[in-house]
Amino acid sequence: MENTIENLHKKIISGEVKIKDLAYSYVEKAKNEKLNAFREVFSDINEQIEYAEKLLADGKATQLTGIPVAIKDNVMFAGHIAGACSHMLDHHKAAYDSTVVKTLKESGAIIIGRTNMDDGAMGSSTENSAYGPTLNPLDETRVPGGSSGGSTAAVAADLAVVTLGSDTGGSIRQPSSFCGVVGLLPTYGTVSRHGLIAMGSSLDVIGPMAKTVEDAKILYEVISASESLDATNIKKEDRISDAKLKNKIAIPRRIFDQGGIDEEVKENFETIKKDMEAKGFSFTEVDLPHFGDALAVYYIIMPAEVSSNLARLDGIRYGERVGDSKVQQDLYGDTRGALFGKEVRRRILLGTYVLSHGYYDAYYNKAVALREIIKKELEDVLKDYDAIFTPTTPTPAFKIGEKVNDPVSMYLADLFTVPANIAQHPAISVPSGKTKENLPLGVQFIGARFNENKLFELGKVVESIRKY
Amino acid sequence: MIDSKTLDHLAHLARLTVPEEEKEQLAKDITNILGFIDTIQKVDISEVSKKEFAQKNVAKEDILAPLDSNYDLVEAAPLHKDGFVQVPKVIE
Numbered sequence: 001m002e003n004t005i006e007n008l009h010k011k012i013i014s015g016e017v018k019i020k021d022l023a024y025s026y027v028e029k030a031k032n033e034k035l036n037a038f039r040e041v042f043s044d045i046n047e048q049i050e051y052a053e054k055l056l057a058d059g060k061a062t063q064l065t066g067i068p069v070a071i072k073d074n075v076m077f078a079g080h081i082a083g084a085c086s087h088m089l090d091h092h093k094a095a096y097d098s099t100v101v102k103t104l105k106e107s108g109a110i111i112i113g114r115t116n117m118d119d120g121a122m123g124s125s126t127e128n129s130a131y132g133p134t135l136n137p138l139d140e141t142r143v144p145g146g147s148s149g150g151s152t153a154a155v156a157a158d159l160a161v162v163t164l165g166s167d168t169g170g171s172i173r174q175p176s177s178f179c180g181v182v183g184l185l186p187t188y189g190t191v192s193r194h195g196l197i198a199m200g201s202s203l204d205v206i207g208p209m210a211k212t213v214e215d216a217k218i219l220y221e222v223i224s225a226s227e228s229l230d231a232t233n234i235k236k237e238d239r240i241s242d243a244k245l246k247n248k249i250a251i252p253r254r255i256f257d258q259g260g261i262d263e264e265v266k267e268n269f270e271t272i273k274k275d276m277e278a279k280g281f282s283f284t285e286v287d288l289p290h291f292g293d294a295l296a297v298y299y300i301i302m303p304a305e306v307s308s309n310l311a312r313l314d315g316i317r318y319g320e321r322v323g324d325s326k327v328q329q330d331l332y333g334d335t336r337g338a339l340f341g342k343e344v345r346r347r348i349l350l351g352t353y354v355l356s357h358g359y360y361d362a363y364y365n366k367a368v369a370l371r372e373i374i375k376k377e378l379e380d381v382l383k384d385y386d387a388i389f390t391p392t393t394p395t396p397a398f399k400i401g402e403k404v405n406d407p408v409s410m411y412l413a414d415l416f417t418v419p420a421n422i423a424q425h426p427a428i429s430v431p432s433g434k435t436k437e438n439l440p441l442g443v444q445f446i447g448a449r450f451n452e453n454k455l456f457e458l459g460k461v462v463e464s465i466r467k468y
Numbered sequence: 469m470i471d472s473k474t475l476d477h478l479a480h481l482a483r484l485t486v487p488e489e490e491k492e493q494l495a496k497d498i499t500n501i502l503g504f505i506d507t508i509q510k511v512d513i514s515e516v517s518k519k520e521f522a523q524k525n526v527a528k529e530d531i532l533a534p535l536d537s538n539y540d541l542v543e544a545a546p547l548h549k550d551g552f553v554q555v556p557k558v559i560e
Contacts, residue, residue, distance in 0.1 A: 231528055317553070345486070345494070352478045353502075356481065369513040370513055
């Protein structure tokens with residue numbers, strides 16, 4: 001039986017599985033893994049185990065009590081290193097708990113370690129990690145996707161029951177698709193960003209990765225419960241959703257017009273569509289004329305926010321300092337130049353360019369305006385339909401080294417995932433089959449804001465019909 | 469097209485020292501990315517009134533509450549002494 005929250009929770013409640021044994025069995029697996037999925041396996045989990053045991057003994061166990069989870073290296077857990085897999089933050093110890101870690105701890109979950117990711121969450125393969133790439137557990141010559149590739153590989157290889165990642169342009173859904181797991185981008189503003197090392201603040205969302213849709217739902221419900229300490233968090237009473245599925249799904253017209261979409265990805269998408277039609281769902285092609293512009297908009301807004309957010313990493317306040325410069329200006333430049341990874345430096349310079357005098361109107365302002373148009377298009381379509389349906393990624397997992405020197409081709413991996421971030425809508429990636437080479441494929445549903453429940457229902461339909 | 473002069477200017481604005489041997493490739497990469505994002509120049513945005521979104525505050529109101537953890541942010545600085553962050557002289 002699969003090690004899901006649901007199954008393990010039953011065994012914990014019945015006493016068949018002891019919390020401590022379960023936690024240490026995962027610690028052992030995580031310590032001995034060869035995928036480079038974990039940056040660190042925590043050695044101080046006994047306090048968490050005792051707290052979980054107490055919840056259980058007092059009859060207050062939640063579904064997450066005693067469940068081993070792992071967190072991405074950009075999520076702060078007080079007293080532990082949170083390094084965003086960047087040399088800039090090699091020794092950065094979290095001074096406080098992020099809201100998501102606080103809620104996980106309160107639920108009695110056991111946080112066993114932190115996972116590998118692209119430097120500063122910038123990348124689509126984990127190859128930008130300062131500590132080397134994570135290997136895809138289903139084919140170790142391939143990338144697990146990124147930037148939350150360590151977290152998805154950990155779930156796929158059962159090194160943790162569920163994990164947390166963060167998604168700015170696809171960083172939960174794209175690696176979930178590459179590793180054959182479920183990944184949810186929650187509605188922007190439903191999960192507190194307090195204690196997440198910021199990348200693009202109008203885009204970043206923390207979300208779950210899991211083996212099943214139900215597990216993703218359980219974890220999402222826990223981490224979205226708190227409203228604290230994030231100025232863009234939306235009050236629970238303002239999170240209004242439609243109650244019922246209409247069984248109507250939209251597909252962006254001419255979705256495969258763009259080159260570079262793998263034939264097996266197209267076939268799998270059509271198969272899932274047909275099987276869902278047989279179950280009573282209707283699919284309609286709709287006009288979303290600017291859906292395809294989202295990626296270009298993203299590569300303006302995101303680097304602009306990156307260049308501003310990362311200004312705080314200057315060799316003075318956090319992390320590391322390079323050189324013994326007597327001049328403050330040189331100290332900034334030398335530290336930042338030496339410690340940020342290549343992709344991070346590329347994005348900072350690009351962000352600086354689109355925000356600079358003379359280019360601000362042509363790039364940044366234009367992108368912000370276009371973002372509003374994309375938002376409105378998605379909102380309008382989702383008034384009539386339950387979700388917008390796409391493959392999660394244009395191709396299955398690619399080879400390690402295949403795209404690392406070609407940034408634009410790497411960016412295209414986020415073609416289908418970026419629009420949801422731009423519009424701040426929720427989206428789920430669900431495993432939907434495998435290629436002839438046995439590589440996982442995934443499909444994505446983008447929902448109306450706050451309609452995660454519909455996405456879970458649709459995800460479960462795909463789970464019931466997917467072909468392996 | 470990003471030339472070496474523009475790249476140096478951006479690097480200065482961003483306070484980011486770029487090693488000499490990386491400059492050519494970096495300028496090329498950024499030029500390629502700009503070529504890719506330039507597709508948005510074709511899009512007509514006249515239907516969106518700038519005012520409408522530029523002046524919308526999305527942040528919720530602040531609520532005063534006691535801090536429940538013992539922040540020690542000076543400890544997070546790479547160089548510190550007696551509770552102060554150490555920095556080089558700004559003025560000689």
